[in-house]
Amino acid sequence: MIYGVHCKDTVQTHMAILTNRLDETLMYQRLLSISDPVKFTFEGQTLTAQAGESVAAALLASNVESFRDTPVSHSLRSPFCMMGSCFDCLVEIDGQPNCQACMTEVRDGMEIYRQRGEA
Amino acid sequence: MSSVDLGIVGAGPAGLAAAVEARSAGHSVALLDEAAHPGGQIYRNIDHAGAKQFELLGPDYAYGKALTKAFGKSGCSYLPKSSVWHVEQRDTGFRLSYSRDGRSHGVDVGSLIIATGALERPMPLPGWTLPGVTTAGAIQILLKASATVADDLVLVGSGPLLILLAAQLVTSGYPPRAIVETVPLKNYVRALPRVPFNASGLGYLYKGSKLLARVARAGVPIFRDARDIVIEGTKRVEAVSFRSKGRAHRVETMSVGLHHGVVPNQQITRLMRCEHVWDQRQHAFLPILTEDGETSVHGLFVAGDGGGIRGAHSAEIAGRLAALKVIERMTGESQAAVKSLRKKLKRDASVRPFLEALYPPFSEALVPSDDTLVCRCEEVTAGQIRDAVRDTASEANQVKSFLRTGMGPCQGRVCGLAVTELIAEASGRSRNDVGYFRIRPPLKPLSLNELADYETEAQ
Numbered sequence: 395m396i397y398g399v400h401c402k403d404t405v406q407t408h409m410a411i412l413t414n415r416l417d418e419t420l421m422y423q424r425l426l427s428i429s430d431p432v433k434f435t436f437e438g439q440t441l442t443a444q445a446g447e448s449v450a451a452a453l454l455a456s457n458v459e460s461f462r463d464t465p466v467s468h469s470l471r472s473p474f475c476m477m478g479s480c481f482d483c484l485v486e487i488d489g490q491p492n493c494q495a496c497m498t499e500v501r502d503g504m505e506i507y508r509q510r511g512e513a
Numbered sequence: 514m515s516s517v518d519l520g521i522v523g524a525g526p527a528g529l530a531a532a533v534e535a536r537s538a539g540h541s542v543a544l545l546d547e548a549a550h551p552g553g554q555i556y557r558n559i560d561h562a563g564a565k566q567f568e569l570l571g572p573d574y575a576y577g578k579a580l581t582k583a584f585g586k587s588g589c590s591y592l593p594k595s596s597v598w599h600v601e602q603r604d605t606g607f608r609l610s611y612s613r614d615g616r617s618h619g620v621d622v623g624s625l626i627i628a629t630g631a632l633e634r635p636m637p638l639p640g641w642t643l644p645g646v647t648t649a650g651a652i653q654i655l656l657k658a659s660a661t662v663a664d665d666l667v668l669v670g671s672g673p674l675l676i677l678l679a680a681q682l683v684t685s686g687y688p689p690r691a692i693v694e695t696v697p698l699k700n701y702v703r704a705l706p707r708v709p710f711n712a713s714g715l716g717y718l719y720k721g722s723k724l725l726a727r728v729a730r731a732g733v734p735i736f737r738d739a740r741d742i743v744i745e746g747t748k749r750v751e752a753v754s755f756r757s758k759g760r761a762h763r764v765e766t767m768s769v770g771l772h773h774g775v776v777p778n779q780q781i782t783r784l785m786r787c788e789h790v791w792d793q794r795q796h797a798f799l800p801i802l803t804e805d806g807e808t809s810v811h812g813l814f815v816a817g818d819g820g821g822i823r824g825a826h827s828a829e830i831a832g833r834l835a836a837l838k839v840i841e842r843m844t845g846e847s848q849a850a851v852k853s854l855r856k857k858l859k860r861d862a863s864v865r866p867f868l869e870a871l872y873p874p875f876s877e878a879l880v881p882s883d884d885t886l887v888c889r890c891e892e893v894t895a896g897q898i899r900d901a902v903r904d905t906a907s908e909a910n911q912v913k914s915f916l917r918t919g920m921g922p923c924q925g926r927v928c929g930l931a932v933t934e935l936i937a938e939a940s941g942r943s944r945n946d947v948g949y950f951r952i953r954p955p956l957k958p959l960s961l962n963e964l965a966d967y968e969t970e971a972q
Binding site: 420423444460469471475478 | 547549554561563565569596632633642643644645646647648650651654655658659660661662663664685686687748749767768778889890891892921922923926927958
């Protein structure tokens with residue numbers, strides 16, 4: 395037993411990483427390559443997303459780990475619900491703070507920053 | 514201010530079906546929805562999903578295409594990306610105030626159907642606020658809207674959605690790393706007598722068993738009867754540790770999907786002061802409804818999961834039913850289809866007692882340890898809530914004013930039921946007595962500029 399997973403499964407997982415995931419394990423993977431690209435920046439770094447998807451999906455698919463820190467304890471947060479109810483995905487978009495990344499469509503040229511505290 | 518016969522909030526199966534029904538009888542309908550495209554969460558992105566998504570999500574997802582198609586042809590006034598932030602009663606019905614692209618507008622409606630569906634049941638576990646921890650629903654939304662999957666997901670919790678998602682991820686080639694299932698083993702025995710022996714109920718069970726088989730064939734490890742669950746990490750999730758069948762486990766992962774059921778989204782019915790009552794089987798507050806979905810407020814209906822969790826198919830039936838009642842009231846003519854829809858609704862719900870007995874909420878998330886955050890926005894712990902109860906607070910709104918629980922931007926959507934539960938546990942009072950946060954406008958945060966511009970326009 396390694397990390398609570400049966401050895402057989404661990405071996406299989408390693409095999410999978412060796413065979414089709416030469417890149418290191420990422421949080422999120424796109425199943426389809428981007429066919430209709432949108433370019434935007436996050437914290438000054440240029441990223442690409444699929445047209446029509448949300449800012450939250452675009453950032454997650456780019457493996458951005460944290461979207462903001464909290465006003466109370468400055469702990470890091472990222473999207474929790476992806477459907478507009480939790481407000482954990484708040485970011486600053488084109489100078490406007492408190493934008494719900496999961497409810498905002500990503501657009502060409504968007505400048506997105508982490509939301510720090512209360513903003 | 515524009516005005517229509519019927520207003521509908523929410524473009525999931527209930528809202529779409531209601532709109533089509535009312536339009537086919539010739540009434541004017543406005544449907545407001547937060548999303549950019551119709552479908553709700555269940556049929557999210559259905560009009561733009563590609564072959565890959567249809568392959569992974571299966572025929573139950575593809576079914577939604579017929580609904581959005583009929584809706585598209587219905588001539589309903591459709592207001593996407595529109596977030597309703599206030600509802601007021603008027604002599605002639607209701608006024609909805611909503612925000613769209615940073616500007617607010619109003620629409621007057623004669624009758625109103627709330628079809629805002631369900632939210633994930635709050636699952637406060639140690640570490641649940643870490644980046645990389647999402648609801649299972651969030652993972653499914655990523656799949657539907659962006660064909661994106663979590664690479665080494667550990668699913669924690671229980672319920673039909675968890676199994677469905679696991680099976681879909683297996684098909685995607687990215688099976689979950691593990692399922693940490695929180696169902697006490699005795700529940701399997703408890704649920705047995707509630708197996709629904711009718712075509713509808715057995716159909717659901719057959720579907721479920723096929724999904725489970727797909728997950729099992731893929732060799733996804735399932736840790737049964739998990740307890741003492743802790744999500745570990747500092748800047749993001751790093752591992753999930755727990756005990757299963759008496760043994761300690763630790764599974765390393767970069768993403769965790771939480772789920773132990775969904776509950777009605779009650780923001781609007783609470784705002785409208787509709788009567789609600791605690792339902793022990795669903796372990797949630799439900800608005801009190803007539804057979805056809807009317808609340809205690811005349812002319813205000815709820816259709817779909819917002820009135821009690823019964824799933825997408827029931828939601829569609831309930832949407833039609835509510836629309837027919839609205840039509841009956843406007844025309845004074847009784848609608849022939851009402852009776853058969855009521856029957857269908859009953860039949861479709863026959864699987865629920867089984868599911869409710871098998872998959873009740875996870876007890877550790879109902880009464881979390883003292884240092885677990887419950888209110889994610891204001892960062893209030895279970896211990897602080899228990900202390901407030903010891904200091905005489907015994908009602909949800911007292912705790913809210915003591916600790917700001919539910920006063921952050923989510924307005925209790927995430928923590929509300931968890932707070933009620935904790936107060937009930939600590940005070941020994943019933944959930945009905947503890948109650949729920951008083952919900953006030955605006956339902957979504959609004960800039961003062963936007964509010965001021967709207968006030969001017971409305972005058």
